[in-house]
Amino acid sequence: MYDVIIVGGGPAGTSAAMLLGRCVRKVLLFDSGLGRNRWSNHMNGFISRDGYHPVEFIKLAREELKKYHVEVKNQIVKDVKRVENYFEVTDQDDHCYVTRKVLLATGLKDRLPEIPGIEEKYGKSVHHCPYCDGWESRNKPLGAYGKGRDAVGLSLSLKTWSSDVTLYTDGTRKLRREDTALLEANEIKICTAPIERLSGEGSTLSEIILEGGRSLKCEALFFSTGSEQQCDLATNLGCDFTSKGVVRTYKNQQTNIPGLYVAGDASRDMQLVIVAASEGTKAGVMINKELQEEFRLQITDVRV
Numbered sequence: 022m023y024d025v026i027i028v029g030g031g032p033a034g035t036s037a038a039m040l041l042g043r044c045v046r047k048v049l050l051f052d053s054g055l056g057r058n059r060w061s062n063h064m065n066g067f068i069s070r071d072g073y074h075p076v077e078f079i080k081l082a083r084e085e086l087k088k089y090h091v092e093v094k095n096q097i098v099k100d101v102k103r104v105e106n107y108f109e110v111t112d113q114d115d116h117c118y119v120t121r122k123v124l125l126a127t128g129l130k131d132r133l134p135e136i137p138g139i140e141e142k143y144g145k146s147v148h149h150c151p152y153c154d155g156w157e158s159r160n161k162p163l164g165a166y167g168k169g170r171d172a173v174g175l176s177l178s179l180k181t182w183s184s185d186v187t188l189y190t191d192g193t194r195k196l197r198r199e200d201t202a203l204l205e206a207n208e209i210k211i212c213t214a215p216i217e218r219l220s221g222e223g224s225t226l227s228e229i230i231l232e233g234g235r236s237l238k239c240e241a242l243f244f245s246t247g248s249e250q251q252c253d254l255a256t257n258l259g260c261d262f263t264s265k266g267v268v269r270t271y272k273n274q275q276t277n278i279p280g281l282y283v284a285g286d287a288s289r290d291m292q293l294v295i296v297a298a299s300e301g302t303k304a305g306v307m308i309n310k311e312l313q314e315e316f317r318l319q320i321t322d323v324r325v
C-alpha cells in the first residue's frame with residue numbers, strides 16, 4: 022500500500038513528490054514524459070530558473086527526488102479506481118498498485134491551429150501564451166490567430182509587447198461590429214483571408230502566406246484555439262469540471278472525490294510552471310495533513 026500515487030511528473034507532480042517525500046511518505050510517481058512545454062527550448066518567468074530548458078528542469082527535479090526515496094516509473098497510467106477508502110492504479114502493462122491517496126498532475130495538451138508546418142515552429146516562434154513568450158517577441162510584428170472572441174482579447178493583450186499586431190482569422194470573415202471597432206481603435210490590423218502556410222527558416226517565422234500568394238510580415242504568432250485534458254483519468258473518476266474544461270478543485274487542490282487531488286494545468290486556468298509547482302506543493306501539504314488525521318483517528322479507535 023502506497024501513501025500517495027502521483028500521476029504526472031511535470032512541475033506540479035514533481036513538486037508534490039518532493040513535499041511528500043520530505044514527509045517520509047511512501048510515494049510512487051508515474052510519468053509518460055509529455056510535459057506541455059516540451060516543444061520549447063526555454064522555460065521563462067520561473068524565478069531563479071528563468072530561460073532554463075524545460076526538459077533539463079524536470080531532469081533536475083527528478084534527481085532531487087532520489088534523496089527522498091520517491092519511486093518513479095516512466096509509464097502511462099491507464100486507469101484509477103476508487104475502492105472503499107483507497108485507490109487501485111493500473112499502468113499500461115496492467116500492473117495494479119494500491120494507494121491511500123491519488124494526485125493527478127496530468128496537465129493539458131494544446132489544440133494547434135491546422136496550418137501546414139506549424140509543429141516545427143511551435144514553442145519557438147508560434148506560441149499560445151504571451152506571459153511565457155511575449156518578452157522574447159517584444160517590438161516584433163506579431164500575429165494573433167483565432168476564429169472567436171478569445172482571439173480579439175489575445176490581439177488586444179499582445180499590444181503590451183508590440184505596437185505592430187495583426188489578428189488572423191484564417192477565413193472567418195464575420196467579426197462583431199463592436200470588436201472590429203475595438204481592434205481599429207487599438208490600431209490592430211485584421212486579416213480574414215485563409216492562411217496557406219507559415220514561412221521562415223526552420224523554427225523561425227518571418228511571414229504568413231495567405232491563399233492567393235499574398236504575404237504579411239509576422240515574426241511570432243500567438244494562437245487561441247484552446248486546450249484539453251492530456252488524459253481522461255479525471256473524467257473517468259467522476260471529477261467535476263469547470264466550463265473551461267479543467268478539473269474543479271476546492272480547498273487546496275481537493276476534488277469532489279474523497280482522497281483525490283488535482284494540481285497544475287489540469288485544474289486551473291492560470292497555466293504557468295511556477296503556479297503548477299506551487300499547486301503541487303499545496304496538494305502535498307493537504308495530502309500529508311489528511312494522512313496524519315486518519316492515522317490519529319485509527320489510534321483513537323484502537324484505544325477505545
Ligand SMILES: Cc1cc2nc3c(=O)[nH]c(=O)nc-3n(C[C@H](O)[C@H](O)[C@H](O)COP(=O)(O)OP(=O)(O)OC[C@H]3O[C@@H](n4cnc5c(N)ncnc54)[C@H](O)[C@@H]3O)c2cc1C
Pocket residue numbers: 028029030031032033034051052053054055056057058059060061063064065066067096097098099126127128129131143144148149150153154251252254284285286287292293294295297
Ligand atoms: C510551448 C509552451 C511553452 C510554455 N512556456 C512556458 C514558460 O516559458 N513559462 C511558464 O511558466 N509556462 C510555460 N508554459 C506552460 C507550462 O508548460 C505549464 O503551465 C506547465 O507545464 C504545467 O505543469 P503541469 O505539471 O501541470 O503539467 P505538465 O508539465 O504538462 O506535466 C504533465 C505530465 O503528466 C504526464 N501524464 C499525463 N497523463 C499521464 C498518464 N495517464 N500517465 C502518466 N503520466 C501522464 C505527462 O506526460 C506530463 O509529463 C508553456 C506551455 C507550452 C505549451
